Amino acid sequence: MRSALALALLPGLALAQEVAWETRVVEWAPALRACLADRPGAMVVAAWEEAGGVVARLLLPDATRQDCAGTALRPAGAARADEGLRAFMLERRCVDAWRVVDPDGRELGWLAYPGCG
Incomplete structure (x- = not known):
């Protein structure tokens, strides 16, 4: 009985441990900056590892979504649970955005909420 309960709880435990x-x-x-480099006004609304690289879900200025791997675009997949809670952008678009810096203090971009743009 205990092992069945533990197995039933494992998917929930795995979700709780996701970062x-x-x-x-x-x-x-x-990777995020490369995806945004030639797309003015776009923002990253989710990102994840896939096949050894980073995939960024982009929200484009026309409200469409695309996935970017490297600099290659593809149609956005199914909505993700974490999509749209935060957004990464290259320029500060609202007063309550958080500045993202590397360990040397160089500005990498800004984190905010998607409605910020």
């Missing part, structure tokens, strides 16, 4: 993507924004900043 929000924005906690890795400094580490993933090169």
